[in-house]
Amino acid sequence: MRRVADTVALTLHAHGVRHAFGMPGGEVVTLVDALGAAGVRFLLVRGESAGAIAAAGVGVLTGTPGVLVTTLGPGLANAVNGIADAAQERAPLVVLTGVVDREIRGRYTHQILDQAALLRPLVKGSFEIEPGSAQATVRRAIALATTAPMGPVHLDLAPGIAARADPAPEAAIAPAPTRALPAPARDDPALAALRERVATAERPLIVAGFEAARAGAAGALVAFAEAAGAPVVTTYKAKGLIDEAHPLALGAAGLSPRADAVLLPLARAADLVLCVGYDPIEMRPGWLDPFAEDAHVVEIGEAPVDHGMHRVDAHLPGPVAPVLDALADGLAPRRGGRAEAIASARAALAGAFAGPQDGFGPHAVFRTLAAALPADATVGVDSGAHRILLSQMWNAPRPFALIQSAGWCTMGPAIPLAMAARLARPQAPAVAVIGDGGLEMAMGELGTLRDEGLPVTVLVLQDRSLALIALKQAQAGLARAGVGLGATDYAAVARAFGGRGWNVGSEGALRAALGEALAGETFGVIAVQVGEEGYRGAF
Structure with missing residues (x-):
């Protein structure tokens, strides 16, 4: 007999999940058993919040969604901080929680709260797994968690449902088709217009963030920066996109007033700002409205970023690396108009943190x-x-x-x-x-x-x-x-x-x-x- 819990676990495994984190309770013991049988290693953590952070970390580092398992009530409540972390860190996470069986929900009150309501501000969706549709529900949750902007999705699974035979056909468990934005056409009018702006900008600046790192865009970013003659500032989580010994690298920004004292004048002097996979959620208030009123600010990434930190004049949707490759096509490498200012800034930053x-x-x-x-x-x-x-x-x-x-x-x-x-x-x-x-x-x-x-x-x-x-x-x-x-x-x-x-x-x-x-x-x-x-x- 294939249990509903087995369908859940096999679907996760088919999508590349190999680890789940959590602390079990009576409502999730069948699910934990099913995970082990499906080849998903369950790691017992000492706190559910830490489990959520570890699971989300695996999701970021592997590209497959992380999985957190909690029991109902206090188990889920203990995980709220870690789930909030996944939400604000844009990390793909599936939160699987036990819930009291439907037959007694109207009568039973011990450890009971509205779990979907508790998580509503933190998750991209909340669903309950039912017999016959378990695979489809898990696939939907994974697709939602891994679609930009990535984040946590919540699934409730009652113990009675978990142990029930799954009436769905014994078809092979398969992952959902991969969804990705197409690479832009190099003659796209929006690309051509931005390429012209890049070619004529006197003081271009790139601010690169976490999405660019997750997209594997390091090589494309460096090649584009060199072609555009644009210095690069990264967020803390995007460190490593460019070697900070590179003459165009201005290091990382986020929480340091000493770094901001060097970087913000360059940002305010820029006439073209390219926000590449950049989400200002990592930045301190000093980065509120950091660009000049006459600067042209363009956001490049799969989805527009929800923030009010600064204005955005245009959004160029698409996978980061192909968009940068297409923008660089036909650009003659140049140093831009700020070689001396960039070198001076690099020296000031090196001295500031020596x-x-x-x-x-x-x-x-x-x-x-x-x-x-x-x-x-x-x-x-x-x-x-x-x-x-x-x-x-x-x-x-x-x-x-x-x-x-x-x-x-x-x-x-x-x-x-x-x-x-x-x-x-x-x-x-x-x-x-x-x-x-x-x-x-x-x-x-x-x-x-x-x-x-x-x-x-x-x-x-x-x-x-x-x-x-x-x-x-x-x-x-x-x-x-x-x-x-x-x-x-x-x-x-x-x-x-x-x-x-x-x-x-x-x-x-x-x-x-x-x-x-x-x-x-x-x-x-x-x-x-x-x-x-x-x-x-x-x-």
Whole structure:
């Protein structure tokens, strides 16, 4: 007998899903059983929010939708933060939740709430799986989750329905047809008009974002930038689209006032701005209306982006790389009119984040980390002062070498994201960079790393504070309150969880610990003792 739960699991597997995350309850035990039978590995996380972030991370890194499984009521409620993260990070996620059987819904109240209503602001759709239409419903959810702008979709599955025989024909389970926008015709009038603008612009600027990275548009972006003579600013999540040593690269922008002081004057001077796969959800308020009134602002991407951060004069729909290739066709390579200004900006940015060359603080930590990481490593970074500095300092060697929560900016995503990276690319190292506040929030996931055999290296910057909030209090002239943390022995905690641990306070000790941790077969926690003062004026 093929159960409805089997149909759900087999349909997910047919669409490339190989991992599901969650914490089971009685209402989803049949579904968990079906996932295992279908070849989808279920990973028990310690918190549903972390499970949602890990699942969405797998979705981003593999291109297949991530899957979160929760029981009803408190299980789903615990996942809300992670689901909101997937919504604002534009990550494809299918949320499968248990729900009380229909026969008793009108009478039973224990752990019951309107789950679709709870998730309505966060998901692209909410459906209930029924016998006979389970495959079609799951296929619809996957298509919706993976259509731009990507995001989470919710499916309810009652336990009685999950265990029931599926009356649908025993036809082969097959994925839905791939849907993609066609490449633009090179003689398209809209392309021709924009190509002419590019050719005549004196001060063009490219702002590239996450969608360009997800679309694999790095090569096309660099070729177009060189042809147009346009400097490139990326968002934090789009780092790696262009080598930041390239003469047209202006690094990343997002949350750093020091970077904005250099980049915003160039943005305001631009006469043509190309927003390439760019969603300003990652940007701080300094990027409200950053372009001049007479600049022509064009958005390039699969779907218009819903925001009010700045005006958009035209939207050029289509897959990012083919659109850029078509725009570059026929353009004569040129340097543009701002070679000196671009070089000056690059030098100013390099100086702004060089940091002190002596002593041991966050700058030294990130220089040491960058030198130790192999080219194929992936770094998941948590929210906090360390994330801003790392995002500004590190030249990511490829798109998605650095992954983070940049739209939602929740605390606690570094370990789930590094977990996702290790699952998506099993042979490549994964590192979670986190502050002590974030680690204490997500510490239970060290148990997940242990139980799932995931050799993630956790680098915790232990400054005994919520440093970013402490800095904001100081800048506002306010008393310090609610930001101090005690001195937890994280190396001992790691060993208690069955991993390895190091406490370090110098570059040499950090270099040695990274070498051991990255070569190990179990997870490890490196607690780096740094002072909160190392972040003052750093970004």
